Amino acid sequence: xxxxxxxxxxxxxxxxxxxxxxxxxxxxxxxxxxxxxxxxxxxxxxxxxxxxxxxxxxxxxxxxxxxxxxxxxxxxxxxxxxxxxxxxxxxxxxxxxxxxxxxxxxxxxxxxxxxxxxxxxxxxxxxxxxxxxxxxxxxxxxxxxxxxxxxxxxxxxxxxxxxxxxxxxxxxxxxxxxxxxxxxxxxxxxxxxxxxxxxxxxxxxxxxxxxxxxxxxxxxxxxxxxxxxxxxxxxxxxxxxxxxxxxxxxxxxxxxxxxxxxxxxxxxxxxxxxxxxxxxxxxxxxxxxxxxxxxxxxxxxxxxxxxxxxxxxxxxxxxxxxxxxxxxxxxxxxxxxxxxxxxxxxxxxxxxxxxxxxxxxxxxxxxxxxxxxxxxxxxxxxxxxxxxxxxxxxxxxxxxxxxxxxxxxxxxxxxxxxxxxxxxxxxxxxxxxxxxxxxxxxxxxxxxxxxxxxxxxxxxxxxxxxxxxxxxxxxxxxxx
Amino acid sequence: xxxxxxxxxxxxxxxxxxxxxxxxxxxxxxxxxxxxxxxxxxxxxxxxxxxxxxxxxxxxxxxxxxxxxxxxxxxxxxxxxxxxxxxxxxxxxxxxxxxxxxxxxxxxxxxxxxxxxxxxxxxxxxxxxxxxxxxxxxxxxxxxxxxxxxxxxxxxxxxxxxxxxxxxxxxxxxxxxxxxxxxxxxxxxxxxxxxxxxxxxxxxxxxxxxxxxxxxxxxxxxxxxxxxxxxxxxxxxxxxxxxxxxxxxxxxxxxxxxxxxxxxxxxxxxxxxxxxxxxxxxxxxxxxxxxxxxxxxxxxxxxxxxxxxxxxxxxxxxxxxxxxxxxxxxxxxxxxxxxxxxxxxxxxxxxxxxxxxxxxxxxxxxxxxxxxxxxxxxxxxxxxxxxxxxxxxxxxxxxxxxxxxxxxxxxxxxxxxxxxxxxxxxxxxxxxxxxxxxxxxxxxxxxxxxxxxxxxxxxxxxxxxxxxxxxxxxxxxxxx
Numbered sequence: 022x023x024x025x026x027x028x029x030x031x032x033x034x035x036x037x038x039x040x041x042x043x044x045x046x047x048x049x050x051x052x053x054x055x056x057x058x059x060x061x062x063x064x065x066x067x068x069x070x071x072x073x074x075x076x077x078x079x080x081x082x083x084x085x086x087x088x089x090x091x092x093x094x095x096x097x098x099x100x101x102x103x104x105x106x107x108x109x110x111x112x113x114x115x116x117x118x119x120x121x122x123x124x125x126x127x128x129x130x131x132x133x134x135x136x137x138x139x140x141x142x143x144x145x146x147x148x149x150x151x152x153x154x155x156x157x158x159x160x161x162x163x164x165x166x167x168x169x170x171x172x173x174x175x176x177x178x179x180x181x182x183x184x185x186x187x188x189x190x191x192x193x194x195x196x197x198x199x200x201x202x203x204x205x206x207x208x209x210x211x212x213x214x215x216x217x218x219x220x221x222x223x224x225x226x227x228x229x230x231x232x233x234x235x236x237x238x239x240x241x242x243x244x245x246x247x248x249x250x251x252x253x254x255x256x257x258x259x260x261x262x263x264x265x266x267x268x269x270x271x272x273x274x275x276x277x278x279x280x281x282x283x284x285x286x287x288x289x290x291x292x293x294x295x296x297x298x299x300x301x302x303x304x305x306x307x308x309x310x311x312x313x314x315x316x317x318x319x320x321x322x323x324x325x326x327x328x329x330x331x332x333x334x335x336x337x338x339x340x341x342x343x344x345x346x347x348x349x350x351x352x353x354x355x356x357x358x359x360x361x362x363x364x365x366x367x368x369x370x371x372x373x374x375x376x377x378x379x380x381x382x383x384x385x386x387x388x389x390x391x392x393x394x395x396x397x398x399x400x401x402x403x404x405x406x407x408x409x410x411x412x413x414x415x416x417x418x419x420x421x422x423x424x425x426x427x428x429x430x431x432x433x434x435x436x437x438x439x440x441x442x443x444x445x446x447x448x449x450x451x452x453x454x455x456x457x458x459x460x461x462x463x464x465x466x467x468x469x470x471x472x473x474x475x476x477x478x479x480x481x482x483x484x485x486x487x488x489x490x491x492x493x494x495x496x497x498x499x500x501x
Numbered sequence: 502x503x504x505x506x507x508x509x510x511x512x513x514x515x516x517x518x519x520x521x522x523x524x525x526x527x528x529x530x531x532x533x534x535x536x537x538x539x540x541x542x543x544x545x546x547x548x549x550x551x552x553x554x555x556x557x558x559x560x561x562x563x564x565x566x567x568x569x570x571x572x573x574x575x576x577x578x579x580x581x582x583x584x585x586x587x588x589x590x591x592x593x594x595x596x597x598x599x600x601x602x603x604x605x606x607x608x609x610x611x612x613x614x615x616x617x618x619x620x621x622x623x624x625x626x627x628x629x630x631x632x633x634x635x636x637x638x639x640x641x642x643x644x645x646x647x648x649x650x651x652x653x654x655x656x657x658x659x660x661x662x663x664x665x666x667x668x669x670x671x672x673x674x675x676x677x678x679x680x681x682x683x684x685x686x687x688x689x690x691x692x693x694x695x696x697x698x699x700x701x702x703x704x705x706x707x708x709x710x711x712x713x714x715x716x717x718x719x720x721x722x723x724x725x726x727x728x729x730x731x732x733x734x735x736x737x738x739x740x741x742x743x744x745x746x747x748x749x750x751x752x753x754x755x756x757x758x759x760x761x762x763x764x765x766x767x768x769x770x771x772x773x774x775x776x777x778x779x780x781x782x783x784x785x786x787x788x789x790x791x792x793x794x795x796x797x798x799x800x801x802x803x804x805x806x807x808x809x810x811x812x813x814x815x816x817x818x819x820x821x822x823x824x825x826x827x828x829x830x831x832x833x834x835x836x837x838x839x840x841x842x843x844x845x846x847x848x849x850x851x852x853x854x855x856x857x858x859x860x861x862x863x864x865x866x867x868x869x870x871x872x873x874x875x876x877x878x879x880x881x882x883x884x885x886x887x888x889x890x891x892x893x894x895x896x897x898x899x900x901x902x903x904x905x906x907x908x909x910x911x912x913x914x915x916x917x918x919x920x921x922x923x924x925x926x927x928x929x930x931x932x933x934x935x936x937x938x939x940x941x942x943x944x945x946x947x948x949x950x951x952x953x954x955x956x957x958x959x960x961x962x963x964x965x966x967x968x969x970x971x972x973x974x975x976x977x978x979x980x981x
Contacts, residue, residue, distance in 0.1 A: 049624075059570065065565075065566050087540055088540035089539050090534065091657060117606075120590050127534070127593070164598035
């Protein structure tokens with residue numbers, strides 16, 4: 022970020038991140054099992070308001086919410102060959118029910134294609150049943166052996182929004198990929214988190230997919246975070262589970278499928294992209310408390326000041342603004358400021374004796390700390406428009422910052438230098454061959470994010486690895 | 502139920518129940534793993550609206566929603582002796598992560614006392630942190646070996662609302678039990694489902710609790726369904742997990758805890774208690790569609806009729822009523838009636854050519870099938886007040902019916918005769934001894950529900966088993 026506060030954060034990002042999660046009451050990963058954590062009450066509300074935005078976007082585009090089982094019999098998981106190959110070594114496996122061994126091992130879902138397969142087979146009969154667009158918000162599990170990180174690399178992904186769609190034709194599934202991409206863009210836009218969309222290379226696509234597009238943002242430490250993926254599954258799973266429909270002309274055809282997912286990483290992204298050295302800075306739409314009102318004590322005049330705080334709080338509440346009036350007597354205004362800044366409350370209202378006298382309040386923005394005196398009569402409108410303005414500026418700032426972290430390079434060495442400086446994303450020319458891609462990853466000790474899906478520029482020049490004519494621009498980064 | 506329709510239902514209740522769940526699009530348990538099922542889109546919405554009522558009741562009484570992990574290390578589960586003894590034979594156990602055996606087995610939570618213990622220990626420091634009232638809505642698991650039944654006896658309880666509270670004194674925990682009981686009563690009242698509250702006998706209390714109160718309703722086949730439980734845990738878990746707080750005078754004391762849970766059985770209860778031979782009859786508050794509008798075709802006048810349907814649909818929608826306008830051309834009105842009756846839509850509006858001419862519509866109640874012509878201008882108000890009236894009458898009817906199914910008996914033989922006739926609940930005098938209670942269960946081949954918590958009547962006479970002076974009235978039944 023351009024501000025000094027943010028530059029400081031970027032240097033101790035890991036510490037800042039863990040500390041902010043616990044101290045702001047968002048998530049606590051000190052549970053006695055690696056990679057499993059708790060959504061605390063305040064964090065749960067952030068999650069709730071964010072999911073509400075996502076659910077609305079999905080509902081408006083004809084998706085229907087459902088809930089499927091957690092447990093997958095090994096025999097189901099095995100049906101799609103590429104899928105089981107990738108996932109069997111990453112699943113948690115149940116082998117015992119009570120005191121007895123099970124005949125068939127059960128996996129905790131790592132994702133739900135093989136859970137939905139048998140049911141889609143029962144439900145889908147004819148072309149009239151298509152498209153069928155379902156989604157659920159569930160926990161999924163990966164037996165993660167690497168170092169875990171709260172909300173980012175975990176064993177229990179507590180909040181996986183996974184959509185699964187079924188279509189009559191490949192063209193329909195392609196149109197669905199476009200819709201899904203737009204839904205995700207809208208969601209991230211509503212959070213003010215910037216992103217790039219890249220088509221993942223062959224070796225990094227979802228196991229069982231025809232192709233995978235990934236959404237990445239850049240974290241304060243210069244590493245990228247994948248926080249949304251969209252997959253075209255073709256007929257891979259419909260053939261494995263024999264999911265067919267009757268066409269208009271009476272033949273049976275296998276359905277075409279897509280799926281797309283977003284985990285709780287969006288919370289990690291929101292906190293990291295907007296946060297500063299004082300803690301979280303929440304976009305008003307997902308802030309559990311949008312405005313906090315704090316009395317500034319002065320000698321014996323507290324009663325009157327507190328009354329004004331309560332009265333103004335009530336007035337704001339009736340307009341639907343989420344307000345907290347902090348009348349705790351044992352704390353100084355300074356320590357209250359500290360608390361609410363840490364929690365990222367977008368707007369602080371301070372009311373002292375002079376404000377009461379003048380029918381004013383002092384309004385402070387969490388992101389810029391800008392202070393303005395506002396007449397009490399004009400406050401409701403002021404707060405509402407300030408929330409809009411603040412959010413727009415937060416989003417703009419975040420996009421600007423990300424764009425300064427996207428570079429071009431003409432050689433592998435140049436990429437290495439940029440990534441060493443935590444530069445963000447680097448775009449290079451690539452021949453498109455897997456061999457060169459894997460070699461690139463090895464040399465830079467980083468990740469090929471893939472081919473830009475949101476760029477008009479055409480590639481020119483030669484592959485930075487082999488020197489042959491380049492086919493694509495490709496993005497690389499140090500990734501979480 | 503007093504109606505003929507209902508008498509018929511009670512005789513083929515099991516078939517009716519499974520068929521209604523699938524055919525109405527509520528839940529599908531044909532998943533290839535016993536006791537695991539899917540919430541379909543329509544059922545998911547019923548679940549959502551119901552949970553919203555429950556969440557509101559909890560939020561209004563100072564409970565905070567959270568989300569804890571699914572997995573419990575065996576070492577945690579073992580901390581409370583009675584608890585592990587009861588649950589270890591009922592848990593699903595994970596013994597493998599990926600391809601490797603785990604050092605410490607992991608249980609899928611059967612309930613979350615031992616999940617929360619270690620975190621409460623970190624969070625609770627002083628009396629100022631108490632009371633702490635948390636709840637979550639999660640899936641829990643039991644390795645069920647008996648015959649399973651959708652939403653009632655399952656292996657994955659998909660929708661467990663479990664509240665866990667921490668208090669400074671036993672008195673506070675007792676007050677919390679009262680609050681919890683009131684919250685649950687309000688919830689069931691909002692669903693129109695009648696209940697009795699009984700203190701479970703010692704041998705049937707929650708493993709680790711001091712005592713357990715259970716909510717039971719009577720299903721159409723005369724068996725009772727436990728659909729809510731409230732437990733006082735005393736200090737059993739706080740001692741096991743060493744959860745202490747600093748008192749006002751500076752000493753450390755173990756906290757006092759309660760917990761209370763409601764699973765998806767409330768959906769089973771709503772469907773069964775209000776349903777009839779035509780399918781579900783949903784209370785308007787939880788109905789995904791509250792009013793369906795169906796055109797009654799007449800020669801070439803369809804265009805005009807459809808237009809009126811759409812216009813009236815829009816008008817109702819703007820007032821917040823959930824409306825579906827069913828303009829499907831391939832179906833007759835009769836088959837549309839069948840569909841929406843099955844799904845339990847509370848109000849049907851029929852519009853034919855004569856109605857269009859007279860600016861009227863025909864309004865039909867789902868519960869009584871009563872038909873009324875209503876002027877279009879008066880429709881919004883009419884529908885709103887009809888929903889209220891209908892719900893009140895549904896609730897009243899359900900309570901009345903249940904009360905006719907609660908009997909008194911003076912001998913074990915009389916109990917047996919009543920239960921053989923599927924009579925519902927039978928109340929008898931009991932000496933209070935476990936031996937007599939267990940003997941009673943054996944002789945009647947039924948269940949002791951426990952001692953009434955909602956009855957003013959005092960016990961008199963002698964224990965129906967041993968003939969000694971009775972200490973309590975006790976309820977018995979055939980239970981699900």
